Amino acid sequence: MDLTITRQNLHQGLAAVSASIPTKTTLPVLSNILIDAQEGGVWMTGTDLDVAVRIRVPAEVTVSGTLTAPGKKLQEIARELPDQPVKILARGDQLELRCGRSVFKLNGLPSEDFPSLPQIRFEEGWTVTGKHLQRLIHHTSFAVSTEESRPILNGVLWELRDGRMRMVATNGHRLARMAVPAGGTTATSADFIVPPAALQQVQRLFKTDDTLDVARDGNHLGFKASGTEVFTRLIEGTFPNYEQVIPKDNDKMAIVQKASLEAAVRRMAIVASDQTHRVRLLFGKNTVHLSVLTPDLGEGEDELELHYEGDELEIGFNANYLLEVLRYIPTDEVKLTFKAPERATIVEPVTTGDEDLDYLCLVMPLRLLD
């Protein structure tokens, strides 16, 4: 291997890849990145076995070849180098890097030791726009579960349909669902359960004006746009039937300024219990009365004006769940609908005009005991 690359290209490639390198690993080769020099460019790959990132940056390759080298060290070196062309050579398993008068030799590992990436045929997949994908990820992935007994809920359900795609995530206590139009899909319908770590890489590496190819191979899913690829293992299993738990008969409705509700709940949360974070909301004719009572600490009360129709209703929530959902609602006003104190509350944006926004969150209440 023998190549010359600009410092900027080298650094850009390494920065993209090294974020996927695990910080602690029992498999030494995973702290390395794979460098694959081919005619006209160099591919760099990093992986933690769950998610892999592969990026191509332009380079002048005189002798092609592959090698692995310590990713973080290489990135730190690239950051500190002078702005001059960088020459990279393979000497056995050692990588030699020259730039101006700086010379580094880093011990690598044979490229055969590096995990092989899934062979994904992107031409048989779907195409999605970066803008839509980013929106879905942003508005849903926060709701995934951190608890590991139900691995399905540790992922985001991504439904691809003709002309439309949707993401859903839930931890069983609250749920977020968003759908967007998906122009130009070519393949059939598909459902994936994607680990949020992979979606984070997608968010980080692709731009909103990218057009992404997405394809599946067995248990793996690949994302690809302009020389950048993200691969991920999919979570296997059946996502719970979330449609069934979205209430159709919530007959009490509140419309409120998102910012003022958020502020009031945040104030209440200060005095709420560390464990349940319970706040109590009492909806009456055009007002909501918020209160918390925490043994050993004290209590707090607040009141807001809003638009509310329906019978008086008292309901408890984990303040964190409520705040989280409100944070992702993209409109100034928010609509909450209820059926009963023990049933799911729907939180939706209130759109003005003909904006197309298919977004819905569910928050399950905390049972009130008295």
Place this chain on the structure above:
Amino acid sequence: MSRRIQILPDSVVNQIAAGEVVERPASVVKELVENALDAGATVVRVQVDGGGKGRIRVSDDGGGMGRQDALLCLDRHATSKIAEAADLARVASFGFRGEALSSIAAVSRLTLETREADAEAGTSLRAEGGRIVSVQDFSRRAGTTVEVRNLFFNAPARRKFLRSEAAETRAVSEVLVALALANPRVATSLSSKDRTLLDLPPAEDVATRVAQIWGEEEALSLLPVAGEEKDLSLRGLIQRPDAARPGFRRAYLFVNGRPFRSPAILRATDRGYRTTTSAGQRPWVFLYFGVRGPAVDVNVHPAKLEVRFRDQALVEALVERGVQEALSLPASSATLDSHPAPARMAVREPGGGEGGPPAPRRDRPPGPAAAAEDSQMALFMPGAPEAAGREEGEEGGDEAAVPMGVADTGRPRLWQVHDTYILAETRDGLLIIDQHAAHERILFQRLMTAFREGGQSGQRLLFPVTLRLPPAELAQISELRGLLARAGFEVEEFGGDTVILQSVPAPHPYFDAERCFREMIRELTEGSPLVRSANNQYERIAMTFACKGAVKAGQRLSRDEISELFDSLFATDLPYHDVHGRPTIVRLSKAELERKFGRH
């Protein structure tokens, strides 16, 4: 008609009294040693042969008696300790009835040798069956020696009830141990034939005496307790829960220096230990009550083994609270130190108050409250400036390695290791916290508090959990339904062997509600030491919930979670103990580290 009722001769009366006071050699030893202590002895030596059935010899260096007193002392109700009825109410000495010596003499061959310090000669006196057979001058140093031979020689029926030599020797030893604990400053020894069974030099304090009797390790497992309430004071030593073992228990109670028995007070002790020990663990306790004035009546039991407190409830409350307070202090936590600071508990000065009103000598062990520990917060105060200054010549460079928590939050720096333990830097060492055990204590206290306030909110589930359970567990659920709901578990019967969990508590983000619930119900149904250690259904539910719901070992925690766990633990009443009788925290002192690294 002839007269049938007659007054019994003294010899018979004494034999009858002996039946109450002198039951076995150990009771003889008790009476004689108490006399020695009342005479202000600093050394008491006891020898027994044949478990005391053959010979008992108790010698002291106390005040001794003059000839007249020596002759009188074998008479019934002859005593120097009280003079009139009013004195009974303020008895400060062990003996007072004047029964012991006459009773013992009535059923044995007794030799008494005694000399007052300023007398020219001592007296030696022999008695058989209570009758003095010889009196002569005798030369010895000041003090008294009583030798009792052929106990019950004239009461064969009673002699038959004596146990084996080994059993009687053991009983003598028990009696002496209790008195030695009550009087640590008095040198005490016991030998049987030529074998030394106890040899206790004068001890500074009770902990030292415990170490003399049972060894250093046992003494180091003890914590001081202290309390004060009206005319009542409590000092003592209790065992750290982590050192408590099942089986035989050492429990010694003293009131004004007098050993007594009280199952009720031991139960109060156990209430104080509640939730820090599991069923069957029996921590050792040594409790010394000081009572001023007439708050206690010691004259309710012939052998004075029981006492009556005027306000028993007050005594029990004092004990329970004292134990709880002791267990809430850092000293009650387990330690890695090879030389932990021993528990200090001062005891009364020998001799005590002289003259003046009958100031009860044993009412108030001197010395400050032994529990004057650093408060918890002081323990965690950021290190003193010189501690932060590091060693000379060392650059303050390595700041990047500082993991988390900065000193000015008032919280020590914290690290999670092996995803299981949390290390906390303290001013004088290191705390190693077991994250699961710590979280158990937190969840237990939270749920108990919540029960008092009505209950703990359950998080309603989007996807209710369906469970199929065996009949015994279903029965348990239907019995506990109300309490489970107040713990946050809302259970619906679905018919057959199926139940549905509609809401669950959510104590932390890694909580596996289904598993927690299944394990709780199984344990509640099948029973376990934990379940048995609970005092009521609330505790049973809270303990099993804490145990099954707490963050597991192996769970990586974020910095915020680590800090919250730490803060919440120290917000509980008993941060050093989990609900199984295991420690939540093991201490390692800086001094121990310095010892290990040979820094001094």
